[in-house]
Amino acid sequence: MLVLGLALAGIGVGAIAGLAGLGLLVTYRVTGVFNLAFGAVAMFAAYVLWWLVRVQQWPTSAAAVVVVLGVGPGLGLVIDRVVFRALRRRDAAPAELLAATLGGFVLLVGLAFALWGGQARTDAPSLVPQRSFELWGGTYVRSETIAGVAAVAFVGITLALVLRTGVGRTVRAVVESRQLAELVAIDADRVSAIGWAVGSTLAALAGVLLAPSLSLDPYGLTLVVLETMAVVVLAGAAHPGRAVAAALAIGIAQAELTRFHLDGAAGRLLDAVAANLFVVVLFLALLVVPRLDEAGRSGDAGSTARLAVRRELHTVRGWWIPAVVLLAVPLLQSGDALRTAQQIPAMAVILVSIVVLSGYGGQISLGQAGFAGLGALVSAKLTTGDLGPLPAVPALVAVPLAALAVVPLGVATSWLAIRRRGLFLALTTFAVGAVVSRFVFAQPDLVANVRIGPPPPFRGDDAFYAYELAGLAGALLLVRNLHRGRLGRQLVAVRDDEAGARAVGIDVARLKLVMFATSAGLAAFGGALLAASARAFDATQFDPVRSLLWFAAVVVFGVDSAAGAVLAALTLVAVDAALPSGSSTLIIGALAVLLGRLPGGLLYSLRRLVSGLGPGAPTPPAPAAVRLSPQGLALARRIRR
């Protein structure tokens, strides 16, 4: 039976998760935007509170009011006004909205890094004095639990009451049909702003309540809050009450599970499940919940068709020549510079894998770090013979083998997500990456004593770099084949009009599966290279948050541009080498947020500028004048409108 003390502790955690989930849900239902940045907002608010209390020596209560009632809604209103209103005016596609929230996510993480550094802090201030109250017979309840429950109850009841009033009716009208609401003279913009403000406030509250029990660090805290989207998925992304109930249930379950102890591998698995129950539930929910309907428009948030470049601007011929020259430069260097540069081709392969899946395949991929990290881990273990009954394999062979080994995971992800479209497909990729991270990379016995380095014939710095370049060339060749011939046409067809593609016999599901498989294999290869260049397996390099950063970088440089991916890799590594660590995150975040002004990505906008088309929404020009012969003119006259 449930142990009450544990259950109460679990309720405390659950209540906070419920708050975060409510915030996410409110923003989603009211504005139609699934705000992935909510985790970062929570983290940022917690940091601001810490700073006000620990550094500026403010009294906790005053700081709390400023953060929760000021910074919270403030961030939301700013995000809405600066980023999303322009996107709404432009009638931006859901994929662009999602990319913008990722931009906000990355920007906030980058800002936190820049302002307060990346080390974990354990002195986050607590809003309530840490006391325990005895209920009866040895059962204690902590003040934090009471605070959490009180907060979520208050918010829940307020929301429920508001929904019944005229204001609530207006909000429901906007939620159901924004367009119709506008036709009834409802100021949908104001309703959106409120949605953002409320969502943001709740995220801030959750972050501030959570920080004391965890440590304060830009990646960790953000990730934990991000994982609470499990409750939103369980609630079908629709019912606030269900979300809160789910949160409480998971909180309790998580606490109760700590009671059980098994031996050996089963025990470790159980411990991992217990410690990461929200991630597990997120994963399972995305698999199992029958209907996940996207709010507002007919779901397309996971499809990147609108983010992708139009083919009017033909690929600059021979772009790879200057790229090769550029990439050959490090060979002239040596020592540290060369070592650092070794990250570039590896990163480029990983980013190209994202271009393959998201740019060509049209699926937003938020879990690439999982594939990359597995590639690294498997190649290392294959080399040392640590992979179960398999014999040791020379490193040179181990790397491609590892890539192939990860392909089934890509296939599995695609299959798992087969029922999902759009936004929830994107979330599924995130969940897979998070599960891999928590259950593999975070397990000490799986990642201890991992030895990895440049494969033997290419031990020297120069030699390894050349090896990496060859690998990148291979990846780019593969990508080139995705542009050409029947396969290339199929991919463009599916991107241009999925229904039309199906109607002529293209098996869209299978094509997407192939995209996932290819992407996973490439990411694994890149991950192996990355770890080899670092001569160590560093789990933080393959943290789920990195997936979001990498995706944002790819979108900024042009989601369907392999050239952009290579350039992005160059930029990320160079910026982090030249400027304080974490600067690349900040820059990518800022650019991603500004994506509204740079539709199609940085590279595309620059090229349009240069070729005189001018920046702006990528709409095709008016019907072109095709030069015709006399017969053609006659025919055209017949066909012309």
Add this chain to the structure above:
Amino acid sequence: MNDRPGEATDDVLELRDVRAGHGAVEALHGVSLRLPMGSTVAVLGRNGAGKSTLLGAIAGLVRVRSGSIRWRGRDLGALSAARRAAAGITLVPDRHNVFESMTVEENLAVFAGGGPTDAAHEVFPELAGMADRRAGTLSGGERQMVALSHVLLRPSPVVLLDEPSRGLAPAAVARISHAIEAIADSDRLVVIVEQYLHDVLRLADLAVVLRRGEVAFAGPPAELANQPS
């Protein structure tokens, strides 16, 4: 601004060389019309001719690429759909014209902006009996009654109706026609897109025929009968 001296520019809704469309597709290729306030206008044409786009452009739902729409001398270009609705241009679209997840009563309340809903009940007494039913469960005719209540509850100077009789049996069509007659009066501009020639021409002062995004005919309905298809 006023290019034809001697012509009253005030009490009209005017489109000047309007090009408009959804996304990449342009559906109106330079439409110019002068619709005087106080008249009832019938807009006719095949599917795909641009009729809905025309109403959408006036209401602010469809972006106008070039050209202008002026109402009583004022360029509507900058105004959002919500602002135009507040200013007095009301559109009842052909689809998605009720809040499906809300009850009939709530729909009426939203349409009335919280005010009284008697005006709708007077014209459609059946609404009282459906008050608690969710709008998504109504039949075609019942939905149209709720949808048209919007116009009854927020009487505005410009009323745009997109296929109000769509998908309805003849009996329901007659009811709708009566309701539209009630709406049309000497100060109001009512623009109706319809498929059913007979009913709408009976009500209309002006007939506009759109063909492939351009105006093929604009004049009194009587003349329309003399035109070749």
Add this chain to the structure above:
Amino acid sequence: MSAATPPPFEARGIVRAYGERRVVDEVDLVLEAGTITAIIGPNGAGKTSLFDALSGVEEPDAGTVHLEGTDVTRRAPDQRARRGLARTFQQSTVFATLTVEENLRVGAENRHRDGVGRGLVGLPDRRAREARRITEEVLTELGLRLVRHVPAGRLPTGTLRLVELGRALCTRPRVLLLDEPASGLDDAETEELHQILHRLAGRGLAILLVEHDLDLVTDAADLVHVMVAGRVVASGPPSEVMARPEVRAVTSGPFT
């Protein structure tokens, strides 16, 4: 036609409902080879919903669909397409960034699912030559050769309709479902369409169209079904069906 050969296309008892509202209410439809069948009726009568059920875009809530005797009721649209059922849409679904020729080529080269592996590695497709041949034939037949290199997104409506039809024809279908193919066409183009449909039927295709252009229907169709509020209320040769007063009342548009 022997009684033992199943018709190219047969739908029985098709129902599509949203809750209690039946948008398609027990519709039966049989298409014979070499014939053109038309469905007419007011907007909102359920014609596109019926089409979606017949082509596999949506599963019907009840009823069956058979393609040359094989039950395809639960099969996806791409499966039906590979089995010989082609469909065009009311809103154009051409691939806007591909040229006219590429659009048709996609139609011609996807009658088989395989070949992805070869594509990844960069090898040419095994059936490329045949696909090219079919593409050339259809380009010529529909008079699209002069615009073959124009990206489809830049084409005017009339040509777009032809491209979509061409793409469907490249799949070498036995059954063709056309959703308002004349929408947006002027009289000359509509007449051209009529000729094309006539030729296709002559070659043995079974064609079904939803149309509002009653002239085209009268000229081209062998059989007409009138659909109102989800049900077929009248069927027969155009001359008879269109003459009936109740049908005229319900379908009179601006140009009759």
